[in-house]
Amino acid sequence: MAIAPDLTLPHITLVLAMSLDGKIADAQRRAARFSSAADLAHLEEKVAAADGVLFGGGTLRAYGTTLSVRNPDLLAQRRQRQQIDQPVQIVWSPSGNLDPKFRYFQQPIPRGLVTTADGAQRWAETGLFKHIWTVPEAKTQPWNWPWILAQLKAAGIHHLALLGGGGLTAELLGHHCVHDIFMTVCPLILGGRTAPTPVDGTGFLVAMAPRLQLLSHRAVEGEVFLHYRVRPPPLQGVGNSFTLENNQPSPTD
Numbered sequence: 001m002a003i004a005p006d007l008t009l010p011h012i013t014l015v016l017a018m019s020l021d022g023k024i025a026d027a028q029r030r031a032a033r034f035s036s037a038a039d040l041a042h043l044e045e046k047v048a049a050a051d052g053v054l055f056g057g058g059t060l061r062a063y064g065t066t067l068s069v070r071n072p073d074l075l076a077q078r079r080q081r082q083q084i085d086q087p088v089q090i091v092w093s094p095s096g097n098l099d100p101k102f103r104y105f106q107q108p109i110p111r112g113l114v115t116t117a118d119g120a121q122r123w124a125e126t127g128l129f130k131h132i133w134t135v136p137e138a139k140t141q142p143w144n145w146p147w148i149l150a151q152l153k154a155a156g157i158h159h160l161a162l163l164g165g166g167g168l169t170a171e172l173l174g175h176h177c178v179h180d181i182f183m184t185v186c187p188l189i190l191g192g193r194t195a196p197t198p199v200d201g202t203g204f205l206v207a208m209a210p211r212l213q214l215l216s217h218r219a220v221e222g223e224v225f226l227h228y229r230v231r232p233p234p235l236q237g238v239g240n241s242f243t244l245e246n247n248q249p250s251p252t253d
């Protein structure tokens with residue numbers, strides 16, 4: 001059984017590539033350009049399927065850019081589905097401290113920002129973001145993702161591709177807001193205590209850890225493409241965060 005659909009939230013698909021030792025970048029936390037052309041095509045397919053793409057400020061700082069849809073077949077499929085050519089590419093940055101010289105700001109894509117009032121103020125007059133979602137302070141301690149995602153859904157984002165990094169992914173998984181996970185395991189070892197992993201944050205107790213159902217697997221020239229569905233949480237309630245800060249095994253565990 002998958003996470004029960006909450007009609008106020010978009011369907012969220014996490015797409016990541018990691019090394020065999022579970023790192024999504026090297027210890028210098030730079031852009032992760034270690035996967036194959038096949039993996040990039042797979043990522044573009046997931047981006048093309050989405051109405052919106054969400055990534056963290058750390059990821060934008062590492063890449064300076066984002067993956068737009070360029071494959072003509074994928075563009076044609078979007079038009080057939082009555083979607084605009086490019087999904088809105090949304091960065092989550094509480095501080096809004098992003099360099100306007102990033103190539104991201106020149107890419108021919110609609111851009112979105114999820115931020116605080118201070119972060120929004122930096123960008124309000126620039127016209128560089130088509131959408132700015134300002135999250136009230138009371139909903140940032142901790143970040144109220146079900147509420148934020150409901151705003152995205154209300155703006156017409158029904159399918160959201162989540163592209164990392166580990167900090168943002170931990171936030172959404174901790175709120176039971178991720179439905180599908182596509183993970184590409186790449187044939188290299190990065191190591192390093194400070195290298196980011198698919199899910200950083202404070203972590204989950206084993207008893208409370210999100211559980212997955214394997215839907216498909218395939219190997220292509222040394223890479224393994226995995227598709228998992230996230231099972232419903234052990235304690236019901238979208239919006240109840242269950243990271244190490246607050247999760248307790250249930251009395252029945």
Ligand SMILES: NC(=O)c1ccc[n+]([C@@H]2O[C@H](COP(=O)([O-])OP(=O)(O)OC[C@H]3O[C@@H](n4cnc5c(N)ncnc54)[C@H](OP(=O)(O)O)[C@@H]3O)[C@@H](O)[C@H]2O)c1
Nearest residue numbers: 017025029032056057058059093094095164165166167168
């Ligand atoms: N292999 C892959 O598939 C893949 C995919 C994506 C990313 N990556 C890698 O992942 C790395 C980036 O991941 P990341 O986890 O560092 O960043 P991230 O998840 O992209 O972004 C982290 C966000 O957390 C916010 N933040 C940091 N500390 C906070 C705090 N105390 N309270 C509230 N918000 C806070 C930051 O906000 P501010 O913007 O305000 O600082 C930032 O926007 C890069 O090395 C990138 O190459 C790999």
